[in-house]
Amino acid sequence: MADAALRLKGLVEQLLxxxxxxxxxxxxxxxxxxxDAPALVVRNRRALRRLLWKPGELGLARAWVAGDLDIEGDLYEGLDLMASLVWERGEDARTLLQALGDPEVRSAARGLVRMAGLPLPPAPPPEEVRRARTHLHTKRSDKRAISHHYDVGNDFYEIVLGPSMVYSCAYWEQDGTLEQAQRDKLELVCTKLGLTPGQRLLDVGCGWGSMAIHAAREHGVSVVGVTLSQEQAAYARKRVADEGLTDRVEIRVQDYRDVADGxxxxxxxxxxxxxxxxxxxxxxxQDLHGLLRPGGRLLNHQIARRPQKDESAYSVDEFIDAYVFPDGELAPIGTTVTQLERAGFEVRDVESIREHYAxxxxxxxxxxxxxxxxxxxxxxxxxxxVWRLYMAACALSFERNxxxxxxxxxxxxxxxxxxGLPLRARTWGAPTA
Incomplete structure (x- = not known):
């Protein structure tokens, strides 16, 4: 087929x-x-078949992960332009089927089918998690989901995260290294918790042990870190031993719901x-509230989504659910605060650090x-x-609020x-009498 790009451009514009x-x-x-714009590289006709059989975000994700689609040029600019065209329009199979009532849209769809070739749905890439959305967040399903995301290989995460091995939002000065920004984030958490020597800290979802090590080494506390990832736990235990902190840091492969030594x-x-x-x-x-002594503090660091018009409807990002965080769910910050207070906590401070995550x-x-x-x-x-697309798209999502x-x-x-908190907000420090 001569000049496939021009034909494809015309059909897509007619369709959308x-x-x-x-x-x-x-x-x-x-x-x-x-x-001068970034290029959407369509490597083969299979990319079209993926989009025709699964219009919208999941079809695009499958084509990207399989290598059928790519972006040439500035990745962030390309994703931003694609978001305005596809993701923000909310295109899915149902809305496109409704649009097929328009003769011009039907004609464009037929043209794309002819370009795509045999109308067989390609198998999803092997990296995709495929399961029924039932029995969410049991201990077994959570362990399986965590393993999918975190047991990719510690060497791989060392590439992405760098020496700090912290997989959460750093806390930046105007200029600085990633390692310093992650250290500053860990110190910010310790400061808000008012840690003092001899205290006991529970680090829920301890990852590769960075928070546990920092708190024990810099603040003299005893730490229990829990994770569901075997690979994380093995890595964290080695780091603890290398730091000479085995007498103060214990890393467990354990569900937070099974922690009972408060x-x-x-x-x-x-x-x-x-x-x-x-x-x-x-x-x-409620579980975390029950594990704290009276006067104890919780620092909950969590991504939040914006509220929806219908909060009763289940909302999921198809790409992230299928390839990144199976069964992950984001809640508005107001919902999180409400649930913490329903459990018995007094919420004393909420700090947004959205730009820091970008x-x-x-x-x-x-x-x-x-x-x-x-x-x-x-x-x-x-x-x-998967990781390149996920992290770049998330950076844009934080930047665009x-x-x-x-x-x-x-x-x-x-x-x-x-x-036990000081009278003036954000002058944290040790608990008062």
Missing amino acids: GAPLPVRIRAWDGSQAGPP PYDAISSIGMAEHVGAERYLEYA LTLRRWVANLETEWARAKRLAGAGRAR RIGVNQVLAVKTPESGAS
């Missing part, structure tokens, strides 16, 4: 009723569209609560791209492409009402 803001480079080497003086939950799920969130908050994600993408060939060898080409991230400081205030 809008001009394409990106350039198209097709499998025959032809190009069409704005010459009370703790403080609990940190950094980037873990997104895995809990709406139907389990109150239970999560900066963090861009550094992770840069790390991945710098060692792209090695990352593909370690995790496989498909999985590496589509999602946010917040640190919520809550206290298990005793009946006396003495919270």
